Amino acid sequence: MTGMKPSSLPPPGDAPLRVCYFGTYRAGYTRNQIILKGLQAQPDVAVNVCHAPLWQGIEDRVQQASGGWRNPRFWGRVVSAYRRLIRAHAAAPDYDVMLIGYPGQFDAYLGRRLAHARGKPVALDILMSLHLVAEERDLVAAHPSTGALLFRLERGGLRRPDLLIAENPEYGGYIADKYHLPRERFRYVPHGADETVFHPRPLRPPDDHFRVTYHGGYLPSHGLDAILGAAALLRDQPDVRFHFYGSGPEKARIVRQASELALSNITFHGFVSQDELLDGLATAHVCLGVFGTTRQANFTVQNKVWEGLALGRPVISGDSPTIRAALADRREVYLVARNSPEALAAGLSELRADPALRESIAAAGHARYRAGNSTVAIGRQMAGALRELVELASATTHHPPRR
Numbered sequence: 374m375t376g377m378k379p380s381s382l383p384p385p386g387d388a389p390l391r392v393c394y395f396g397t398y399r400a401g402y403t404r405n406q407i408i409l410k411g412l413q414a415q416p417d418v419a420v421n422v423c424h425a426p427l428w429q430g431i432e433d434r435v436q437q438a439s440g441g442w443r444n445p446r447f448w449g450r451v452v453s454a455y456r457r458l459i460r461a462h463a464a465a466p467d468y469d470v471m472l473i474g475y476p477g478q479f480d481a482y483l484g485r486r487l488a489h490a491r492g493k494p495v496a497l498d499i500l501m502s503l504h505l506v507a508e509e510r511d512l513v514a515a516h517p518s519t520g521a522l523l524f525r526l527e528r529g530g531l532r533r534p535d536l537l538i539a540e541n542p543e544y545g546g547y548i549a550d551k552y553h554l555p556r557e558r559f560r561y562v563p564h565g566a567d568e569t570v571f572h573p574r575p576l577r578p579p580d581d582h583f584r585v586t587y588h589g590g591y592l593p594s595h596g597l598d599a600i601l602g603a604a605a606l607l608r609d610q611p612d613v614r615f616h617f618y619g620s621g622p623e624k625a626r627i628v629r630q631a632s633e634l635a636l637s638n639i640t641f642h643g644f645v646s647q648d649e650l651l652d653g654l655a656t657a658h659v660c661l662g663v664f665g666t667t668r669q670a671n672f673t674v675q676n677k678v679w680e681g682l683a684l685g686r687p688v689i690s691g692d693s694p695t696i697r698a699a700l701a702d703r704r705e706v707y708l709v710a711r712n713s714p715e716a717l718a719a720g721l722s723e724l725r726a727d728p729a730l731r732e733s734i735a736a737a738g739h740a741r742y743r744a745g746n747s748t749v750a751i752g753r754q755m756a757g758a759l760r761e762l763v764e765l766a767s768a769t770t771h772h773p774p775r776r
Contacts, residue, residue: 394420397427398474404498408752423458423462424458427450467491475498475499478531493766495536496538496762497534499539502547509667531552538560564673565679565750569748582613583725584658585616587600591620592622592665596711599712599713600615606715607718608636615640618645619643683747701737
């Protein structure tokens with residue numbers, strides 16, 4: 374914990390772990406909401422939010438990564454946000470550990486200074502490599518100088534915290550290798566779903582057709598072309614219908630392609646209310662996961678997988694070592710080859726023909742979700758990682774190794 378001032382020991386006994394949840398993170402983003410709710414649900418954790426909004430959404434971040442960061446107005450936003458963040462931190466009560474929310478790689482520069490000035494350790498919830506996301510959206514190729522700057526800033530930001538939180542060892546190992554970071558600095562807290570939102574609903578799938586749903590962003594990593602291809606292969610089975618919910622940079626192309634293929638078995642619902650989305654998913658015979666082949670797709674088990682399981686529905690998704698480490702194929706999830714319309718169509722046909730298999734996957738997947746990927750379970754895992762950091766920081770500060 375180099376650079377920290379001497380700190381008081383963490384509260385003894387049953388006193389709560391005091392967490393400062395810090396940064397310009399996206400407050401409405403699923404990961405931040407789940408982590409916050411999960412920590413707040415722990416009886417032995419107290420959370421103080423220290424937040425100043427900076428980002429206005431995905432489109433805003435894409436615009437800045439595409440060269441908008443050179444605009445003085447953007448830097449005015451940055452200065453204003455960090456001034457508010459400094460004031461909020463100055464007014465924050467004492468805490469044991471700072472946790473920087475996603476995206477927080479840039480916030481780590483300031484967060485380390487503020488926390489270490491109080492003698493407190495810092496953890497960063499990485500979630501995703503910002504440079505990898507930019508690469509996969511072709512922003513690095515289109516704007517090489519911005520890509521190089523992003524790489525350097527992320528590398529520096531990842532070196533500031535005392536602890537790095539990744540979703541799983543595969544993603545953490547990639548980041549460690551990419552930026553030459555010690556793997557012992559990483560701990561792992563998985564994705565999940567908010568059970569106050571995603572839970573079984575008293576609705577049944579329709580009897581007159583087989584309903585397949587996709588929800589989420591239209592992104593290259595999600596493999597939407599494979600879903601369209603499967604829909605085309607199943608077009609001669611009029612009782613199989615695909616329903617898409619959400620929006621994103623790939624949506625216009627996907628809708629246009631579906632129109633060119635005359636796929637009457639697809640309905641695009643767009644961005645709908647939460648209740649409409651939940652009803653749509655709850656009445657699905659099968660929920661779709663992710664079928665892309667990018668690193669981002671292979672390194673993570675996306676929220677949409679856990680959300681489908683949290684609703685008590687069977688999920689079919691692309692195969693990878695990462696998802697197999699989290700869920701058992703054909704027992705808790707149905708896995709198929711990625712970027713393969715043929716494999717997806719065959720899997721959907723098997724699930725359509727075997728209601729008992731669908732229900733067994735749904736039940737086992739839901740139980741697996743509740744055990745390790747609900748907000749309470751994720752909060753428990755995050756609290757454990759933070760407690761370990763606090764104990765290590767205290768031991769290092771107060772009991773230096775003998776020379």
